[in-house]
Amino acid sequence: MPSGTLEVLLYGGFGLKNTDFFGKSDPYAVISCRRQILRSETARNQGSKPVWNQAFQFVVEEGPVTELVVKIYDEDRFTSDDFVGSIKISLEEVLTRGSVPATGYEVVLPSGKIKGVVKLALKFTPKIITGHSSGSKNSSNVSSHSFPDP
Numbered sequence: 333m334p335s336g337t338l339e340v341l342l343y344g345g346f347g348l349k350n351t352d353f354f355g356k357s358d359p360y361a362v363i364s365c366r367r368q369i370l371r372s373e374t375a376r377n378q379g380s381k382p383v384w385n386q387a388f389q390f391v392v393e394e395g396p397v398t399e400l401v402v403k404i405y406d407e408d409r410f411t412s413d414d415f416v417g418s419i420k421i422s423l424e425e426v427l428t429r430g431s432v433p434a435t436g437y438e439v440v441l442p443s444g445k446i447k448g449v450v451k452l453a454l455k456f457t458p459k460i461i462t463g464h465s466s467g468s469k470n471s472s473n474v475s476s477h478s479f480p481d482p
């Protein structure tokens with residue numbers, strides 16, 4: 333995997349598990365790429381159809397091709413947050429094509445069952461290497477300015 337910037341556009345989800353007993357759950361996403369972890373806003377009271385519309389940027393260093401892990405939780409005030417499900421996306425496609433359009437990814441519960449879909453798009457921008465090693469002789473055009481002493 334080359335170094336660069338991976339952009340994740342998180343749109344929203346539908347059909348997600350409602351893990352609140354009263355009313356609707358409050359889903360948020362925790363997106364991780366290698367050791368970088370980013371969290372979305374909480375879609376308060378949006379239950380199984382949260383809308384986030386948020387963009388995230390991961391700085392990726394050179395190394396083996398990895399995957400993007402998206403975990404969905406329900407924010408709870410008095411108890412620990414409930415786990416709503418997770419998604420794993422291989423970054424192979426975005427690396428070869430540069431971008432992957434908005435796609436619905438199936439959300440997997442701990443039991444292995446699929447419950448709902450989360451829509452996101454991916455974009456990868458490789459890092460531009462500013463090489464000093466190429467010995468082009470453009471530096472001769474640089475004009476030198478002389479400033480008078482105060």
Ligand SMILES: [Ca+2]
Binds near residue numbers: 351357407408414
């Ligand atoms: Ca809950």
Ligand SMILES: [Ca+2]
Binds near residue numbers: 356
């Ligand atoms: Ca909740």
